[in-house]
Amino acid sequence: MKLFIKDLAKDLLNGNTVALARAITLCESKKATDQKTASRLLQKIVPYSGKSIRIGITGSPGVGKSTFIEAFGKHLTSLGKKIAVLAIDPSSTKTRGSILGDRTRMEELSKDKLAFIRPTATGNSLGGVADKTRETILLCEAAGYEIIIVETVGVGQSETAVRNMVDFFLLLQLPGGGDELQGIKKGIMEMADGIVITKADGENEKRARQAQTEFQHALHLFQRSESGWQPVVLTTSALEKKGTKEVWAMIEKFYAHTIENGFYEKNRDEQNLKWFYESMDVLLKKKIFQSKKISSLIKSLEMKIRMGEIMPLQAAQKMVASIKK
Amino acid sequence: MKLFIKDLAKDLLNGNTVALARAITLCESKKATDQKTASRLLQKIVPYSGKSIRIGITGSPGVGKSTFIEAFGKHLTSLGKKIAVLAIDPSSTKTRGSILGDRTRMEELSKDKLAFIRPTATGNSLGGVADKTRETILLCEAAGYEIIIVETVGVGQSETAVRNMVDFFLLLQLPGGGDELQGIKKGIMEMADGIVITKADGENEKRARQAQTEFQHALHLFQRSESGWQPVVLTTSALEKKGTKEVWAMIEKFYAHTIENGFYEKNRDEQNLKWFYESMDVLLKKKIFQSKKISSLIKSLEMKIRMGEIMPLQAAQKMVASIKK
Numbered sequence: 001m002k003l004f005i006k007d008l009a010k011d012l013l014n015g016n017t018v019a020l021a022r023a024i025t026l027c028e029s030k031k032a033t034d035q036k037t038a039s040r041l042l043q044k045i046v047p048y049s050g051k052s053i054r055i056g057i058t059g060s061p062g063v064g065k066s067t068f069i070e071a072f073g074k075h076l077t078s079l080g081k082k083i084a085v086l087a088i089d090p091s092s093t094k095t096r097g098s099i100l101g102d103r104t105r106m107e108e109l110s111k112d113k114l115a116f117i118r119p120t121a122t123g124n125s126l127g128g129v130a131d132k133t134r135e136t137i138l139l140c141e142a143a144g145y146e147i148i149i150v151e152t153v154g155v156g157q158s159e160t161a162v163r164n165m166v167d168f169f170l171l172l173q174l175p176g177g178g179d180e181l182q183g184i185k186k187g188i189m190e191m192a193d194g195i196v197i198t199k200a201d202g203e204n205e206k207r208a209r210q211a212q213t214e215f216q217h218a219l220h221l222f223q224r225s226e227s228g229w230q231p232v233v234l235t236t237s238a239l240e241k242k243g244t245k246e247v248w249a250m251i252e253k254f255y256a257h258t259i260e261n262g263f264y265e266k267n268r269d270e271q272n273l274k275w276f277y278e279s280m281d282v283l284l285k286k287k288i289f290q291s292k293k294i295s296s297l298i299k300s301l302e303m304k305i306r307m308g309e310i311m312p313l314q315a316a317q318k319m320v321a322s323i324k325k
Numbered sequence: 326m327k328l329f330i331k332d333l334a335k336d337l338l339n340g341n342t343v344a345l346a347r348a349i350t351l352c353e354s355k356k357a358t359d360q361k362t363a364s365r366l367l368q369k370i371v372p373y374s375g376k377s378i379r380i381g382i383t384g385s386p387g388v389g390k391s392t393f394i395e396a397f398g399k400h401l402t403s404l405g406k407k408i409a410v411l412a413i414d415p416s417s418t419k420t421r422g423s424i425l426g427d428r429t430r431m432e433e434l435s436k437d438k439l440a441f442i443r444p445t446a447t448g449n450s451l452g453g454v455a456d457k458t459r460e461t462i463l464l465c466e467a468a469g470y471e472i473i474i475v476e477t478v479g480v481g482q483s484e485t486a487v488r489n490m491v492d493f494f495l496l497l498q499l500p501g502g503g504d505e506l507q508g509i510k511k512g513i514m515e516m517a518d519g520i521v522i523t524k525a526d527g528e529n530e531k532r533a534r535q536a537q538t539e540f541q542h543a544l545h546l547f548q549r550s551e552s553g554w555q556p557v558v559l560t561t562s563a564l565e566k567k568g569t570k571e572v573w574a575m576i577e578k579f580y581a582h583t584i585e586n587g588f589y590e591k592n593r594d595e596q597n598l599k600w601f602y603e604s605m606d607v608l609l610k611k612k613i614f615q616s617k618k619i620s621s622l623i624k625s626l627e628m629k630i631r632m633g634e635i636m637p638l639q640a641a642q643k644m645v646a647s648i649k650k
């Protein structure tokens with residue numbers, strides 16, 4: 001086992017993608033033995049992680065996320081950068097089917113030797129999503145990837161989860177969009193370090209420029225974020241192959257700015273603390289439901305709730321009171 | 326204190342809206358003494374609660390939610406029904422400002438003596454939102470409201486939270502909508518017991534009928550829900566005052582159907598259990614962070630994380646291991 005971990009770590013640190021894929025699968029496994037192995041592996045590689053720019057990308061379906069990431073990624077690899085693209089895919093609650101599932105996405109980029117693409121279909125637990133994606137980021141960094149792109153489909157709380165694990169958060173928007181869409185995106189706009197208006201070509205170009213002005217104006221209304229960075233709005237066109245260079249220039253500027261004022265490190269520290277708290281949460285629950293005494297108390301309380309003998313909130317109070325400090 | 330609770334409960338059970346508003350404010354208060362009072366009050370009124378149809382309504386900003394609820398509500402009060410409208414308003418993460426805040430909404434309905442409208446601006450905790458809204462539902466029911474409408478603005482996980490506390494979940498959609506919007510709404514469509522295409526008038530009418538067919542078709546692709554109910558798609562026009570009658574007829578049919586096959590009661594039982602689990606979660610965390618020993622351990626682990634001496638996940642494992650079973 002020790003030998004297996006040592007070999008896997010060595011291959012991974014050498015940038016072997018088979019080893020990387022295997023390590024990620026190990027982290028994602030729900031088997032207890034795999035979890036232990038993954039934990040040891042992570043301990044080994046963690047000193048070699050952290051040295052990347054982590055970029056989160058979000059936007060509604062239809063905004064052209066895959067097309068943008070493909071073009072952006074190709075630009076980065078043309079500069080000789082090694083990039084990893086991780087797609088968070090919160091499955092639909094009911095059927096647990098994958099939203100991205102059967103689409104063919106980023107065909108060109110997936111053939112690029114400098115690029116590593118990994119879609120991760122996940123279950124319900126968002127804490128869980130965050131954990132595994134964070135670990136995957138560390139693994140990719142240890143394997144030498146310099147830019148990590150974490151993509152989210154913008155369902156549920158996945159945007160907040162991704163925002164909490166990246167350095168730069170990019171929001172993609174269609175030209176126009178209309179006032180009715182601004183409301184729902186307000187919380188997300190506030191998280192963004194940059195906004196990109198996609199499909200800014202042909203007839204759309206004028207509307208894209210209008211949208212750019214509107215968004216830039218709206219962003220000025222928000223409190224400036226702790227990073228001291230004023231979010232930038234850019235336009236791109238996949239059709240006319242325009243704008244990706246400027247997006248990368250913006251991110252490099254952000255990086256230099258936040259390294260200089262210390263926000264970059266501070267932010268990563270805080271993200272680690274959040275990870276700590278989220279993990280505690282998941283592990284605590286696991287532990288509680290393992291105790292026989294507690295789970296039998298919970299069962300009897302459930303029965304009483306069903307019979308209408310106790311209100312759910314009171315039942316919860318009783319259960320919590322029964323746990324020793 | 327006892328006298329105060331007794332009087333408040335009595336007034337509330339008599340349908341006094343001042344008492345109802347006061348009771349809700351008490352439940353929403355974060356003061357420990359208020360919480361105790363609220364808990365006792367809830368115990369008193371809970372036997373008189375539960376006898377309503379609980380309807381959740383969601384839809385993107387701009388879909389005409391307020392207009393629909395106003396028209397729908399007026400139809401219900403014209404039938405002599407007492408209705409309560411509770412609006413969940415998850416504030417934007419950063420500024421904590423209210424999205425609905427300064428809009429004038431449902432002017433007519435708010436003057437109606439048979440209607441009770443209560444917007445609830447909430448903080449970050451979704452568990453908390455759910456708790457308070459659930460308690461508010463019980464209070465409204467005890468005050469004699471026969472139909473409870475819980476409105477959500479569709480930000481973050483509020484839809485799932487609302488779905489877990491209502492009998493019937495209604496999704497509002499604009500005519501057209503376009504393929505690009507279907508992806509993001511898939512999870513929500515799966516939760517819906519009914520879809521209403523709003524603004525189906527004038528030039529929109531044809532598109533609304535098209536959308537109706539498309540949605541009905543899409544819904545057929547989903548697994549039928551546990552309720553055995555096949556979701557229905559209807560169109561409404563606030564302008565031409567059409568369709569609200571049909572929406573109510575659909576909900577009455579759903580009610581009769583689920584009462585008959587036992588789903589109605591089963592669903593409420595399960596919702597109570599969820600409430601129980603969510604409350605446990607919130608209370609457990611509170612308790613853990615109150616213990617001095619644990620909070621000092623957490624502080625030292627935080628320090629080690631900052632120094633890069635321990636990975637957040639390992640730190641969480643250590644902390645959880647330190648808690649007695």
